[in-house]
Amino acid sequence: MRLKARTLEGLYALFLLLPLLFTLGVFFLYAFLRAVYFSFTDYDLFSPPRFVGLANYLRLFQDPPFLKALWHTLAYSLVVTSLQTFLALLLALALNQPLKGITAFRTVYYLPSVISTAAASLLLLWLFQRTGLVNQALSLLLAHLPHLLALALLFALLQGAQVLWEKRKGTPTSFLDPALALLSLPLALLGTYALDLLGLVQAREARVEVPWLPTSAAFLGIPYPLWAIILMNTYTTIPTFMVLFLAGLKGIPKTLYEAAALDGASPWVMFSRITVPLLRPVLFLVITLGLIGTLQLFDQVLFVGGSGGAPIEATITLAYYVYGNVFPSGAAPRVGLASAAALFLAGLTLLVVLLQRRFGVSERGWT
Amino acid sequence: MSPKEAARRRWARVAWAYGLLLAFGVFFVGPFLMGFLASLKTDPLEWPFTLGFPQVRPKNWAAAWQLGQKGSGDPWLGGMRPGREVVLEVAYFWPEPTPPDLQAAIPRRRPGAGMGAVFEGPYAADHVGLLGPELVETRPFRLGEAEGYLHRFRLRIAYEKEGPYLERVPLDLEAPRGALLLEATLDPVRMERRGRVASWDNVVPGLLGYAFHNYVRAFRETRSLETGQSLFLRWTLNSFLIAFIKVLTTLVFASMAGYALARLRFPGRQALFLFLLFSMMVPGQVTFISNYLVLKDGIFGLSRLFGVETLLNTYAGLILSGLVGAGAVFIMKQFFESIPREVEEAALIDGATPLQTLFRIVLPMATPALGALAILTFQGTWNEFFWPFIVLTSPREIYTLPLGLLSFRNAYGQVGDWGLILAGGFLSMIPILILFAVFQRYFVEGVNVGAVKE
Numbered sequence: 001m002r003l004k005a006r007t008l009e010g011l012y013a014l015f016l017l018l019p020l021l022f023t024l025g026v027f028f029l030y031a032f033l034r035a036v037y038f039s040f041t042d043y044d045l046f047s048p049p050r051f052v053g054l055a056n057y058l059r060l061f062q063d064p065p066f067l068k069a070l071w072h073t074l075a076y077s078l079v080v081t082s083l084q085t086f087l088a089l090l091l092a093l094a095l096n097q098p099l100k101g102i103t104a105f106r107t108v109y110y111l112p113s114v115i116s117t118a119a120a121s122l123l124l125l126w127l128f129q130r131t132g133l134v135n136q137a138l139s140l141l142l143a144h145l146p147h148l149l150a151l152a153l154l155f156a157l158l159q160g161a162q163v164l165w166e167k168r169k170g171t172p173t174s175f176l177d178p179a180l181a182l183l184s185l186p187l188a189l190l191g192t193y194a195l196d197l198l199g200l201v202q203a204r205e206a207r208v209e210v211p212w213l214p215t216s217a218a219f220l221g222i223p224y225p226l227w228a229i230i231l232m233n234t235y236t237t238i239p240t241f242m243v244l245f246l247a248g249l250k251g252i253p254k255t256l257y258e259a260a261a262l263d264g265a266s267p268w269v270m271f272s273r274i275t276v277p278l279l280r281p282v283l284f285l286v287i288t289l290g291l292i293g294t295l296q297l298f299d300q301v302l303f304v305g306g307s308g309g310a311p312i313e314a315t316i317t318l319a320y321y322v323y324g325n326v327f328p329s330g331a332a333p334r335v336g337l338a339s340a341a342a343l344f345l346a347g348l349t350l351l352v353v354l355l356q357r358r359f360g361v362s363e364r365g366w367t
Numbered sequence: 368m369s370p371k372e373a374a375r376r377r378w379a380r381v382a383w384a385y386g387l388l389l390a391f392g393v394f395f396v397g398p399f400l401m402g403f404l405a406s407l408k409t410d411p412l413e414w415p416f417t418l419g420f421p422q423v424r425p426k427n428w429a430a431a432w433q434l435g436q437k438g439s440g441d442p443w444l445g446g447m448r449p450g451r452e453v454v455l456e457v458a459y460f461w462p463e464p465t466p467p468d469l470q471a472a473i474p475r476r477r478p479g480a481g482m483g484a485v486f487e488g489p490y491a492a493d494h495v496g497l498l499g500p501e502l503v504e505t506r507p508f509r510l511g512e513a514e515g516y517l518h519r520f521r522l523r524i525a526y527e528k529e530g531p532y533l534e535r536v537p538l539d540l541e542a543p544r545g546a547l548l549l550e551a552t553l554d555p556v557r558m559e560r561r562g563r564v565a566s567w568d569n570v571v572p573g574l575l576g577y578a579f580h581n582y583v584r585a586f587r588e589t590r591s592l593e594t595g596q597s598l599f600l601r602w603t604l605n606s607f608l609i610a611f612i613k614v615l616t617t618l619v620f621a622s623m624a625g626y627a628l629a630r631l632r633f634p635g636r637q638a639l640f641l642f643l644l645f646s647m648m649v650p651g652q653v654t655f656i657s658n659y660l661v662l663k664d665g666i667f668g669l670s671r672l673f674g675v676e677t678l679l680n681t682y683a684g685l686i687l688s689g690l691v692g693a694g695a696v697f698i699m700k701q702f703f704e705s706i707p708r709e710v711e712e713a714a715l716i717d718g719a720t721p722l723q724t725l726f727r728i729v730l731p732m733a734t735p736a737l738g739a740l741a742i743l744t745f746q747g748t749w750n751e752f753f754w755p756f757i758v759l760t761s762p763r764e765i766y767t768l769p770l771g772l773l774s775f776r777n778a779y780g781q782v783g784d785w786g787l788i789l790a791g792g793f794l795s796m797i798p799i800l801i802l803f804a805v806f807q808r809y810f811v812e813g814v815n816v817g818a819v820k821e
Contacts, residue, residue, distance in 0.1 A: 006632070012721040013633040019616075020624035020643075023690045026661065028646045031654035038656065045660075094387055105388045107807045109395045114803045114810060115796050116750030118769035122776060122792035123402050126785045131414045133401055171372070179379035239395070296650045299752045303773060308780035319753075322652040326659075335656055342653040353648055 039339035044332045056340035066341060068313065069321040073345075075222050076230060076297055076317065081290035083234045084241055088286065091238060092245035093275075106246075113239040121303030124232040128212035134228075135208045142206035147192055150201045154188035155181075213304065216314040225310030229300045237293070241286045248282030249275070288356040292349055298323065318345045406581055406789035409556040409568075421554035422578050430553040435573025439532070444583065445573025447495065447533040452525040453571055457500070457540065460508055460547040462515040469500045470541040471522055476568075491536040498523040500540075510547065517549065524570060534587070535569035535576075553577070581790035588787075589775065591764055599791070601764055602771035605682075607798070609755075609767060610748040612686055617744045618737055620691035625699025626725045630711070640700075647693045655757055658688055662758060680765060685758050692747075695740055702736040703729065739809045742802065746810070749799060768795045 014021075039056055041049035060066045091109070095102060112120075127133050141148075162180045166173040173180065195201040211217075212228045219227060252275065260270050276283070298319035305312045316324070318341060325338035405411035407422045421427050435445030437453045447453075461467045473492045500520035508517035524536060540555070541564045542548070548555070548565050553572075555565035569576060576583050589598040627633070628640055662678040665671055666687065670678050678684030706729070714724045730737070752769045759765050763774060775791045803810055 009631050009721065010633040013627040013631040013636075016623040016627035016631070016721070016725070017639075019620035019690050020696055023688070024643070024646060024693070026666065027658050027688050028649070028654060028693075029642075031657035031661070032649060034657035034660075035653045091391065094384070094391070097384060099381065099384055099388075102388075105392060108392050110807070110810065111399065111800075111803070112395055114746060114799050116752070116769055116799070118750070118752055118772045119792040119795050122772060122788050123398065125776070125780070126402060126405065126411060126789050127398060129412050129785065131412045133398065133405075133416060136414065136416050177376070177379075178383050179375045182379045182382055235395075235398075292648065296652065298652075299769075302756075303776060306777050306780060308783055319650065319652050326656055339653075339656060342650070342656070346649050346653050349648055349650060 035339045035342060038335050039343050041336050043335040045326075045335055049336070052336065056336045057344075059337060060340055060344065063337070065313070065316060065324075066318075066321055069316045069318045069341075072222070072226055072316060073295060073297065073318045073348075076226060077291055077294040079222070079230050080233050080237070080294045081287060083230070084237050084290055085283070085286050087234065088238045088241035089245055089279075089283075091242045092249055093271075095242070096246060096249045106243075109242065110239045112236045115236070117299040118303065120232060120236050121300050124228060124300070125213070125304065125309060127232070128225075128228040130209050130211055132212075134212065135210055138208040138210070139206050142208060143203045146201045146204065147196065150195055151188050151192045154191045155184050158184040158187050158191075213310045214308075216311055218314075223310075223314035225304055225314045228310075229297070229304060229315065233294070233297075233300065237290070241290065244282055244286055244289075245279070248279050252278045284356050284359070288352060291352045295319075295345060295349055295352070318348075402789055403793055406786055406793055407578060408786060409580070411786040411789060412783075421556060422580065424554065427554050428574055428578055431572045431577035432574045434553060434571050435576065438536070438571030439573075441573055443573045443575045445535075445569065445571045445576045447491070447524075447526050447536050447571050449494075449526050449529050452523060455522045455524065455538070455552045455570055456503070456519060457522070457551045457565070458504075458517055458519045458549045459542055460510050460513075460515055460549050461518055462513065462545065464505065464516050466502050466505065466518045466520075467543050467546040469520060469546075471497055471500050472539050472541075473497055473524075474537055474539050476537050489531045489533060491533045494526060494528065494530040494533060495536055496525050496527060497538075498525060508549075510549075536571050538567040538570045540565045556580075579790075581786040582794060584787055585775075585790045585794060589771075594764075596764075598763060598766075599771065599794070602766050602768045603795075603798075605765065606749055606768040609682060609685065610745050612682075613689065613748045614741050614744045616686065616690050617692060617695045618741060621695035621699045621740065622725065622730060622733070622737070624691060624696045625701075626703055626721075626729065628696065628700045629703035630708075631721060643693050643696060647697070651753055655754065658754075659757055662688060680759055680761060682765075685755060688758070689754070692744075695744060698740055698743075699733075699736065702733060706732060738806070742806050742809045745802065746799060 038049065040051060040053060042052045042055075043049035095106060095109075129135075159175065159181060162184065163173050163175055163177065166177075166180070192201065210224070212224050215224050217224055222230070256274050256278075257270055260274060265273070296319050297317045301312075301315045301317055301320045304310045304315055312320075312324075322338045322342045322345070325334045325341070327333065401416070404418065404423070405416075408420050409422075431445070432442045434453050434455075436442040438451055439446040439448045459467055459469070473495060475490050475492045499522040501522075502518060503521050504517070504519035506517050508515055522538075522540075524538070526533070539559075540548075541560075544563060547562075548558075551565070553567065553570065555567050557566040557568075558564065559566050568580070572580070586597045586599050590596060591598055591601070628636065628643075659679075661667070662684040665675055665678050670676070670683075675681070675683070678687070710728060710732075711724050714728050715721075719727070750769065751767075755767050756770055756773070759767065759770060763771075766774065772791055772795055776788055779785075779787050
């Protein structure tokens, strides 16, 4: 009787799992095994696969586009992950305060991450045109550099004067006292405006026309179009990770900070000794998710390339390399090579996960 | 530190925090807002980027509304029908009391570029008559330092004979050097040849046709070659249909699988779960080759039983290959594990089967999780690109919206028509933005549900 109940439960489980087993079996397991098989063969989708051993894997590392794609993917992944982790953490720290209306701000910040990569790429294409908004903003910034310098100088002077005044009165004040700064900033703004009116500070002629997209020129070894994608993707992924950090920050007991404050700990000590260690699981999760997500960059490459956009050799990534070898324009598909590259990409992803499991803390993070 | 001092500092800190929040807000919304403004402009890449362009002036909205109404009876989209007449007034500054010599013409400009260029529409120049410019007023006028005269002209555009409905009636107005356009019933969208030629793409635009010029074009110019239907509309509906079906299948099948993994005992449960996690980590680039071939053969020929040779370029193929995602099962499993067992055990003791327990007792309690999952799935499907891009290649009518945007981008990127491309992008965002505005709590929570257990 007991055995029968067990069997019955198993049958129910089988029934409940049937759709999952179908998808997982046909479209994952079978596909994965076939990819492994293809990677050892020479296959062009039309004639039957021919076994070639490890030749594809060896050929990959002699294929210049693959090496380029590998470099682009790794550079892109590392730069975007570090940028977005750092900035998302900063943003989360700024937002983790009991202020009124903070949820409204959180909602607004989350906006860039709900849109599709397709729509984001279209926005990117416009932003990074030769006379696009990015170049215009850079020009504006360069043109008004004297104003910015004057503003910073005036602010420092005013703030310094106020702090000295307070010290003379016998109240110890730090240089970045918020109340005094709140007075210094408008005064410095007024001062800069006055200097501009007097003609002492003038806007310079500046017109930045960086050709972001139609170029293969590189900065720090990363081509300009890829930089454009890096900036855009950092911008659209920060909010998601910010939310993760916020959840993590909520989990840190307030009493720890209160105790530290009683002991006279500075904000930096509290951050580095309390926040970062306790945020470690979330930090690792964010880094892992960031690396996995960025390793598969494909959509933006396709959108940014093409007519009026970037040359493909400047933006090619591993994912695009795989696609380009399965569906090449005007050549025979090289499915074996593509499969080998795809498995290499999968290997990279698994490596990231294994590293995270090795060094990260897993009981509270990604299972 | 005195209490007064401390309070002052606290307030200052709050003020700085809000200032910082606002600055971040500008950073995260600014590019979208600017992009949206640019999508309304005639030249979205103008240098310098101005904010006071004709398309945002209420005066022009009112004029566009009225001209559209007079031209075709449709104040929204405008156009011109036989038997109608519209009047346009322009005022020029000119140093002499004798009026400047104005040349007005209705140019034979091709209606539409890119995808729209393949359609041969009627030319307004063949059907519409232009009367004027006729001088109606001359008075002395001061323009800054310069003394001179203001000359007001009236242009009448009449569609007298029988003919087809005209979507647009362009107009070029050329003035001699030194004449300055001061005002017009409807501001021209472009000044050409160093400001000597004022150019209207459409003098009977209607409100939408003027203010949302590129958005109207996005619908009008992307038409199917066979049926003449708007492709953009089709793509939007396709995306809705697929997202809707996927949300349904995901909710049902992910709940079933998640429940089995969370509650039922069967051999290989742990192994299956680990395998599920493994499948989430393998990139789609590994599996798409085989999946493409499997769909091409109609899933081992099974589709032939239903008389379908291949599942490529079909929604059935797209949906069957993604009936339920591993991530969704993972989320539901996590959720089911977080609710107490006692409720279900009572039901099981009463003799309910696991199926009854799931559908009658557990799922009604799971509405928050199901809501979050539904929204995440909708967003994911709506935005998904790679796999639909492989499966749906032709004809263009079956594309989803992101694929449509790519063909849009390729058709118009060549001629640098970024205004139209931006308009397409923004149109595709609308449903997600509405969904986000209504269910924003689920969006933000959904990220946590999938990742961090609290």
